[in-house]
Amino acid sequence: MTTVEKTESARKFLPRIVEKRWDHNPLERAIFDRWQNEGTFRFKAGKGGRPFVIDTPPPTTSGPWHIGAVAAYSQIDMIARSQRMHGKSVLFPIGFDRNGINVEIYVEKHSKVKMRDTPRQQFIDRCSRTLEDLEGQITNIMKLVGLSGDYDRKYHTDHESYRKLTQATFIELWKRGLIYETTRPNNYCHECGTTIADAEVDYEDLPSNLAYVNFKIEETGEMLVIATTRPELICACQLVIVNPTDERYSKLHGMHAILPIYGRKVQIKPHPNAKTEFGTGVVMICSYGDYTDVLLFRELGLKEIIAVDPDGRLTAAAGPYQGLTTLDGRLRILEDLRSQMLLVKTENIRHRTPVCSRSNTPIEIIPMKEYYLKQIDFIPKLKHLAKQITFHPNAGRQILFDWINSIAIDWPISRRRVYATEIPVWYCKNCGTAFLPPPGEYYRPWRDQPPSAKCSTCGHTDFEGETRTFDTWMDSSISALYISKYQLDAKFFKRAYPVSIRPQGKDIVRTWLHYSILRCYQLTGKVPFTDAWINGLGMDEQGEKMSKSKGNVIEPEPVLEKFGADSFRFWNASEATLGSDFRCSEARIAGAHKFLTKLWNLSRFISSFPQVKNAKVLPSDKWILSELALLVEKCRKGYRDYNFFIPATEIRDFVWETFASHYVEMVKPRAYGQGFTKAEQKAAWFTLHTVLKNTLLLIAPIAPFMTDHIWRQLYATKSIHAQKFPKPRWSKVHRRYTEKILEFNREVWKIKKEKALALRDPIEIQVPKALTPFEDDLIRMHSLLTKP
């Protein structure tokens, strides 16, 4: 024995990784701090070339994060980390969307004050304080799960610098005639006390009462039964329609119906919007029960009667029911109809009801004066732009197309709320002409006087400030402009815009994605991003949407505490292919944890062998390297498509099913030097380390903590996250043996099991001819007794 060999056997191949197990809790935190201290992920703008800019969704700071959000952001982090390993200079901004109704509702609930009963400034201050707490909690989770973002330059949509950009873009679009103010029926949420856009309306099948009400026909004196879920709106009825093909009613065309309770008469007309199968097939058209009503009032030029006021109460038009809420009014009019024998019957049905997506309360359609941003004129252009963007997965584009095709109205952008960007407009107290200040400052018209203004119409200098604010999407829709320093750093903007990727959930395609494309195109003439990444949503274990009311929300902190960020991230990446909804289950996360434990133990085992620079590899080594080459190819492709399901599952299968189970078992005797030459032993060491090293690189964006820890103990002092992805530089020729090797090993194990032999026990089995090149390894692996 040489001296070298003596020392080696003396060391008995002790693992160089000292910790016996991966103790995620102290380790992950220490590693994160190290990244921060070393500035591992600091964005270096450089000079030339395009940086890879991620338009990170600024989370709405209106409540603690649930596990689905944490999962989504951990995948966005995989985009950042994998792009760095592709050699890109990555800007991964961390922003917070801190404007609007969501925030206000959260504050109202938690501090038990009502926005409308609190002085404006006081309520604003309260919101700011609450936001600090919430942001702290969310930032903490971001760090726990390992987001490699730019924490030094966090941005906030409620910051002066952001709000003044929103205001400046409004002033610009106003000047270009893309903004107008008008009164028209629109979605109104009483709970939120504001007009909301179609994009913020959800539909729910809610239980409802369908009332069959008698209307007298003026001409014949007969009774006509009309079924309605909104009898309190009878006072606002201007027309009764029947389907032109409905022969039951063809003789009524042109006749008149007399409204019960009110005695006013309205025309009966044939119109295709009347559905013969709903109720009695006769429909009352009133202002406004639903969107059909809005369209018919417009189409037929009917005069609207406002029956519901902005507080959700019936107006004078409702006569005896004035001042009641719509619900109370409904019950009262039903009583009256019943006592007057005008109520034929009522039916319990489920009715597709429009509800506010924020407060979940049914909305009313009432006319309000609001500011609008033009979007109808841009529909053909928007479709064209949607084709320019590469979607991951491709199906995301269809969600956007479907939404664009359904747009029927310009975007109402004014809100009657307070914690949001103010609409920068004052009005002349003398003649009402609007005054817009020059862009570049943050304006609060509800509080401040306009800067040295004189009315352009009458020369008056007394102004009244606008009190309304913007829809929050007015702010968040220009995040791509804000992070690429639009109007702030022309040089950087030119290099960075359009930004590289917009990652987001499919639930906000109709809002965030659509509004971003619309707004940024109107301002720059370009799409805001070249790629859009549309993630599925996190559901509970049964596949149900998580919500507080259902009590099925999974809190992220205990899960991260229990399993660690790497297991959480690996679970999420391997759970579902990009774009599909995924189920959050502790058992599945535990499964991911098991895999990472396997990877840890395997790394520790391999770490006990010396690293050699080069070796003359044997057929078994060539075989596993050929499989590694394929793995590298597949992972690179998965990362290029931002589909982390591919690398996660391919690596798991390779490590578990091929590398650990077969190759490592085959070369154990050789690695320990049992019956092999020194050169052959070295080849095993070389190959074991080559596979481990490359596997760590490939999985680093998904499990960033453990891989960096192992990497720095074994391979380099510099972080694994400063490395590039490997290239598939090994021949794939030996892959032709894969099936046969796996088959043979399984066969031997099966036979030993049947004979109740231990894996190490000798057995008489011949290595098949096709596997002759692997004979030496296979014989020692299975202790095969070959016939002489």
Ligand SMILES: [Zn+2]
């Ligand atoms: Zn609402």
Ligand SMILES: [Zn+2]
């Ligand atoms: Zn004036």
